[in-house]
Amino acid sequence: xxxxxxKCEDGHNRKDAHKQPRVHMPQRGATERRRDWAEVPTGYTAxxxxxxxxxxxxxxxxxxVAGCPVGIDIPAFIxxxxxxxxxxxxxxxxxxxxxxxxxGRVCPQEDQCEKVCIVGKKFTSVGIGHLERFAADYEREHxxxxxxxxxxxxxxKVAVVGSGPAGLSAAGELVKMGHEVVIFEALHKPGGVLLYxxxxxxxxxxxxxxxxxxxxxxxxxxxxxxxxxxxxxxxELLEEGFDAVFVSVGAGLPTFMDIPGExxxxxxxxxxxxxxxxxxxxxxxxYATPVLRKKRIAVVGGGNVAMDAARxxxxxxxxxxxxxxxxxxxxxxxxxxxxxxHGEEEGLKFxxxxxxxxxxxxxxxxxSGIECIKMELGQPDESGRRRPVPVEGSEFTIxxxxxxxxxxxxxxxLVPMTTPGLKVTPKGTIVIDENTCETTxxxxxxxxxxxxxxxxxxLAMGAGKNAARAIDQHIRAKKVSIKA
Numbered sequence: 208x209x210x211x212x213x214k215c216e217d218g219h220n221r222k223d224a225h226k227q228p229r230v231h232m233p234q235r236g237a238t239e240r241r242r243d244w245a246e247v248p249t250g251y252t253a254x255x256x257x258x259x260x261x262x263x264x265x266x267x268x269x270x271x272v273a274g275c276p277v278g279i280d281i282p283a284f285i286x287x288x289x290x291x292x293x294x295x296x297x298x299x300x301x302x303x304x305x306x307x308x309x310x311g312r313v314c315p316q317e318d319q320c321e322k323v324c325i326v327g328k329k330f331t332s333v334g335i336g337h338l339e340r341f342a343a344d345y346e347r348e349h350x351x352x353x354x355x356x357x358x359x360x361x362x363x364k365v366a367v368v369g370s371g372p373a374g375l376s377a378a379g380e381l382v383k384m385g386h387e388v389v390i391f392e393a394l395h396k397p398g399g400v401l402l403y404x405x406x407x408x409x410x411x412x413x414x415x416x417x418x419x420x421x422x423x424x425x426x427x428x429x430x431x432x433x434x435x436x437x438x439x440x441x442x443e444l445l446e447e448g449f450d451a452v453f454v455s456v457g458a459g460l461p462t463f464m465d466i467p468g469e470x471x472x473x474x475x476x477x478x479x480x481x482x483x484x485x486x487x488x489x490x491x492x493x494y495a496t497p498v499l500r501k502k503r504i505a506v507v508g509g510g511n512v513a514m515d516a517a518r519x520x521x522x523x524x525x526x527x528x529x530x531x532x533x534x535x536x537x538x539x540x541x542x543x544x545x546x547x548x549h550g551e552e553e554g555l556k557f558x559x560x561x562x563x564x565x566x567x568x569x570x571x572x573x574x575s576g577i578e579c580i581k582m583e584l585g586q587p588d589e590s591g592r593r594r595p596v597p598v599e600g601s602e603f604t605i606x607x608x609x610x611x612x613x614x615x616x617x618x619x620x621l622v623p624m625t626t627p628g629l630k631v632t633p634k635g636t637i638v639i640d641e642n643t644c645e646t647t648x649x650x651x652x653x654x655x656x657x658x659x660x661x662x663x664x665x666l667a668m669g670a671g672k673n674a675a676r677a678i679d680q681h682i683r684a685k686k687v688s689i690k691a
């Protein structure tokens with residue numbers, strides 16, 4: 208293609224390109240992938256990426272940018288892909304997003320930037336997420352990573368507590384602003400939920416590692432095996448010379464249903480199950496990490512974590528059947544449509560409008576089944592979804608030997624408990640000023656799931672970016688005040 212009026216390679220006029228169906232991202236077949244850990248989608252080729260990029264209308268007032276929590280200049284990077292400047296596209300994304308390869312894989316673009324895409328009003332929206340992934344992967348695979356210019360050193364230090372998406376995003380922004388940044392991570396590897404929560408077949412760990420290495424090259428320092436609240440407190444970090452602290456420890460405390468049988472052997476929280484397999488590599492015989500290998504598994508929940516746990520369980524060598532037990536219908540499932548579809552293709556069995564009432568056990572104290580009741584949808588609740596109502600007398604049993612609870616998480620109280628003056632809500636989330644991200648304790652900021660409760664990777668990244676701007680302003684104002 209040479210100009211806006213010429214024809215595309217497929218023979219269509221450029222002005223009509225947006226009317227063409229979205230370019231499908233190739234993926235591996237369900238039979239092939241069900242028993243391995245390799246990534247499911249294989250990504251665009253350069254040819255496919257340009258074919259999809261040309262569908263973008265290059266709107267003068269792009270709604271997609273407003274729909275992106277980190278404000279990527281979406282039309283600009285897509286135009287660069289259309290022009291064949293794939294490295295330039297990656298660098299354009301990195302002006303506002305330090306983790307594009309991650310976001311291109313796990314962010315729910317269908318509910319954000321792609322949801323408001325003008326092309327999608329009459330046709331299928333542009334595959335923004337697929338294009339972001341392509342640009343990031345191209346840059347990494349062709350060794351063309353270039354570090355952006357940083358502002359002059361300020362002499363100020365910021366401590367970031369937690370290396371999940373909010374913490375990594377904040378750290379990347381702050382170090383570009385000229386501040387010294389140290390991330391304190393409780394586990395033995397950085398990455399937070401990106402590492403321990405999201406399976407390899409959805410987000411390869413070498414991708415996470417590459418994104419973190421990029422931040423290290425920018426100048427971010429990371430200390431692992433440091434449990435803030437135990438190893439040292441937030442107050443001690445401030446006393447040690449940090450000018451501000453950003454708390455981004457997520458919401459990793461499991462939630463259970465409080466039904467009979469939850470204390471039986473063979474009941475996991477999704478967090479524990481995924482951590483053992485993703486971070487501690489229990490799926491690999493070379494590692495001694497113990498994890499139950501059972502034939503029939505029930506995963507309770509309908510969100511992305513439930514789908515991750517179920518599809519992970521399906522890949523364990525002895526598994527025969529995995530059930531998704533969810534109390535609402537498929538339309539109300541909060542998991543991404545793509546993940547539900549992939550789970551169906553791989554053989555997950557969905558028991559919808561079904562709610563557990565009791566976990567059954569044998570005489571040795573191990574799970575032998577799960578007793579459920581059928582549900583029907585009533586009036587909408589506070590979430591806007593129709594409230595599930597039990598159908599009297601509809602109890603039935605599913606024979607399983609393992610149950611994984613994936614019904615949500617809440618914040619770990621360790622940091623608030625050890626930080627006097629830090630106010631929390633009744634749900635345990637940290638109270639912040641929404642404009643500044645500052646907590647009720649001076650110099651301490653917070654963002655991500657520890658503030659909002661469990662949410663998406665990109666929303667946490669957006670919070671980290673917003674917090675970085677507020678922290679920068681706070682530090683510089685404080686510096687001016689001291690000099691005065």
